[in-house]
Amino acid sequence: MFWNKPIETMKREELERLQLERLRATVRRVYQNVPLYRMRMQEKGLVPEDIKTLQDVQKLPFTQKTDLRDEYPYGLFAAPREEIVRVHASSGTTGKPVVAGYTQADLQIWAEVVARCLGCADVDYRDTVQVAYGYGLFTGGLGLHDGAQRVGAQVVPISSGNTQRQLMLMEDLGSTVLACTPSYALMIGESLRDSGFDLTRLKLRKGVFGAEPWTEGMRDQIEGLLGIQALDIYGLTETMGPGVAMECLEGRNGLHVWEDHFLIEILDPESGAPLPDGETGELVISTISKEGMPLLRYRTHDLTSILPEPCACGRTHRRIRRLRGRTDDMLIIRGVNVFPSQVEAAIMGIEGIAPRYLLVVDRVNNLDTLEVQVELMPNLPFDEVRQIERLEGQVRRAVEQVLNLSVRLRLVEPGSIERSEGKSRRVLDKRTLFN
Numbered sequence: 001m002f003w004n005k006p007i008e009t010m011k012r013e014e015l016e017r018l019q020l021e022r023l024r025a026t027v028r029r030v031y032q033n034v035p036l037y038r039m040r041m042q043e044k045g046l047v048p049e050d051i052k053t054l055q056d057v058q059k060l061p062f063t064q065k066t067d068l069r070d071e072y073p074y075g076l077f078a079a080p081r082e083e084i085v086r087v088h089a090s091s092g093t094t095g096k097p098v099v100a101g102y103t104q105a106d107l108q109i110w111a112e113v114v115a116r117c118l119g120c121a122d123v124d125y126r127d128t129v130q131v132a133y134g135y136g137l138f139t140g141g142l143g144l145h146d147g148a149q150r151v152g153a154q155v156v157p158i159s160s161g162n163t164q165r166q167l168m169l170m171e172d173l174g175s176t177v178l179a180c181t182p183s184y185a186l187m188i189g190e191s192l193r194d195s196g197f198d199l200t201r202l203k204l205r206k207g208v209f210g211a212e213p214w215t216e217g218m219r220d221q222i223e224g225l226l227g228i229q230a231l232d233i234y235g236l237t238e239t240m241g242p243g244v245a246m247e248c249l250e251g252r253n254g255l256h257v258w259e260d261h262f263l264i265e266i267l268d269p270e271s272g273a274p275l276p277d278g279e280t281g282e283l284v285i286s287t288i289s290k291e292g293m294p295l296l297r298y299r300t301h302d303l304t305s306i307l308p309e310p311c312a313c314g315r316t317h318r319r320i321r322r323l324r325g326r327t328d329d330m331l332i333i334r335g336v337n338v339f340p341s342q343v344e345a346a347i348m349g350i351e352g353i354a355p356r357y358l359l360v361v362d363r364v365n366n367l368d369t370l371e372v373q374v375e376l377m378p379n380l381p382f383d384e385v386r387q388i389e390r391l392e393g394q395v396r397r398a399v400e401q402v403l404n405l406s407v408r409l410r411l412v413e414p415g416s417i418e419r420s421e422g423k424s425r426r427v428l429d430k431r432t433l434f435n
């Protein structure tokens with residue numbers, strides 16, 4: 001189902017013409033209004049008129065999260081205070097948050113792109129959308145809220161948390177769509193299972209899950225527990241919030257990026273050199289329609305690749321592969337690169353194992369160690385230590401095979417790994433605690 005078919009299926013040449021026009025306007029806007037951009041462009045000897053083709057984006061300076069921190073809170077805003085009608089922020093782990101500002105026009109575009117995402121999931125005015133992303137400075141709640149309202153759905157702005165209440169309202173209000181993080185969807189699903197809830201009492205049919213990396217295995221688990229189709233939505237505060245990209249029902253193996261608003265590049269994370277389609281690298285986004293806080297060549301640190309093949313759904317906006325993690329989530333353990341999502345992919349589907357895990361990294365005698373904690377399913381019919389040991393061996397081999405690294409594996413009691421109503425924490429890196 002399309003929310004905006006003419007735009008979503010626009011011919012590539014037309015789309016690229018529109019992108020160029022908008023890129024040029026954005027460059028002019030930030031050159032005039034944002035001292036940091038003007039200075040960085042001047043350092044490179046660039047003026048806005050030098051941007052003549054889409055490839056010229058590569059001449060422009062990068063923007064990094066540190067720039068947002070250094071210019072906190074308003075330094076990168078390109079509109080006067082009177083035109084900014086909303087701010088959001090992402091907390092991060094240290095120091096000041098990253099602040100994003102929106103004009104009225106920005107909020108309209110945000111609702112439009114989220115509406116398109118919901119269209120990808122076949123959601124429309126007949127649906128009741130339970131928004132269980134957090135409301136507040138986090139962009140998940142209000143982002144999905146405005147998009148769902150735009151398509152004319154009935155919105156249940158419940159925010160995250162209080163799982164029993166989520167279940168009660170889901171049943172009583174007949175919610176057909178759940179929007180939250182995949183971790184929270186799993187928690188809601190487990191809660192249903194543990195209380196022996198009869199799924200036929202629910203009308204739920206679709207899930208719109210994102211804000212953190214998740215795997216196919218996790219999708220299977222969630223779909224099974226909730227009896228729905230689960231789709232992936234991507235975005236980040238800096239460039240707007242949720243709604244940069246979304247899976248469609250046909251593809252389910254890549255997320256359409258709304259390229260009339262976001263210009264994407266995939267670069268080698270170290271050298272910054274462009275990578276060909278299909279190769280995994282860092283996603284770099286230029287916003288080309290934002291007024292409040294446009295960003296040129298923002299280094300997302302998210303790793304993905306471009307899937308250049310046309311999608312069966314008819315949308316012409318290119319897809320990116322499901323995000324596997326962030327360059328800064330990547331652990332280097334005894335020289336080997338490790339992503340938490342690799343562990344997730346390895347353990348999913350092993351019988352008796354819950355989709356809950358934690359990587360504990362430490363350094364003992366100058367050598368990195370990795371302990372992988374994995375939770376057991378509740379009520380396992382195990383009465384012998386030997387059965388547990390056998391399972392432990394099976395899980396360890398599966399993990400070691402994907403990581404190519406020896407690990408210490410610990411099966412832990414059901415419920416012992418911290419649950420999250422928002423984004424999950426998958427790594428405890430004790431090596432960094434002393435730095």
Ligand code: DLL
Pocket residue numbers: 090133139140141143209210211212213214232233234235236237238241242243300302323324325326
């Ligand atoms: O997480 C925005 C969002 C809200 C997206 C609701 C989707 C749904 P931030 O808190 O700024 O914004 O975090 C952005 O989260 O750079 C990725 O590393 C990660 N992320 C977001 N969506 C996905 C996804 C919101 N679908 C950061 N898959 C991004 C993997 C994701 N990682």
